[in-house]
Amino acid sequence: MQAGIFAGWIGALAVSFNSPSSFAVSNPSFEGRAVPSAVASHMVGFRILKQRGKAVTCSGVLLASDIAITAKHCMVDVVAAELVFGTDLDAPVRTAVVKRVVPAGHPGVDFSFVTFDGGLPKGFRPVEILPVNSALPLGDSSIIAGYGRTATRNHDNGILRVATLTVIDNEDGFFVGLGHVNGANACEGDSGGAVFAKRKRKIYYWGTISAKPTDDRGLPCGDHTLVMDMHTDGVRQYLKELSAYSRR
Structure with missing residues (x-):
């Protein structure tokens, strides 16, 4: 994928909010235990009010002290949105009003930049992206993190949970497929x-959870997790361009 593939897709995409107002993952072995700080320090949640009064929860990751990234489809038809710091969205460390949403304009990608004021609370920091030359071979393990519900015990969303999944498909170019273990999939x-x-011994961010495709078995959290690959040359360049545009 070439960096230039995204050229021309940024302009006139930003949405601003002047007033405040997805999926849960959990390997059963993680339930009841604290999410590792190396993961939790990069994560944020979103409480979103959409048109017709629909309330939605989504997850996100910190890219800078004033920018987070989330799935693009989370920020469609939004009336107001609040960014939440903490592992429990109902008992936040702090909240911040979403100021601006800048969606990726390319139709093949699923992420949006979200800007906010106030900086980061103590213990939170921007994520480090996986180096470009680091491959994601089939069978490679990845940790997924989000604030969604769980399939195994039908927990409501709003609690940060983690699970370990393996790469089962990485041929698409934009997206990578991860396989679930013991129902610990994106929800x-x-x-x-x-x-x-x-x-x-260090963790790096490489993807944003995009979807939970289902199959004929009707699994409540889908039969695998679809991830937008963020560490390729083209996407990394686009992240730089979108970050600069977000601050205008």
């Missing part, structure tokens, strides 16, 4: 959540 509320790879 409603996890859209926009982060996907991390571990390299040399």
Whole structure:
């Protein structure tokens, strides 16, 4: 994918909000235990009010002290949105009003930049993106994190949870498929959540949770997790361009 593929898709896309107002993942072995700080320090949640009064929860990850990223479809037809810091959206460390949403204009990608004021609370920091030359081979393990519900115990969304999934498909160019283990897949509320790879005892962000395709079995959280690959050359360049545009 070439960096130039996104040229011309940024202009006239921003949506501003002047007033405040997805999917849950959980491997059963993680339930009741704290999410590792190396993951939680990069994560945020979103409480979103859409048209016709529909309330939605989505997940996001911090790219800078004033920018988070989430799934583009989370920020469609939005009346107001609030960014939430903390592992429990009902008991936040702090909240911030979403000022502006800048969606990726390319039709093949599913993410939006979200700007907010106030900086980051203590213990929170921007994520580090996986190096471009780091491959994602089939069978490679990744940690997914989000604020959605769980299939295994039918928990409501709003609590940050994690699970370890494996790469089952990476041929698309934009998206990577992850396979579930013990029902620990992406569910409603996890859209926009982060996907991390571990390299040399350090975790790196490489993907944004996009979708939970279903199959004939009717699994409540889908039969696999579809992830927008954020660490390729083209997308990384687009992230830089979109970040600069978001601050205008």
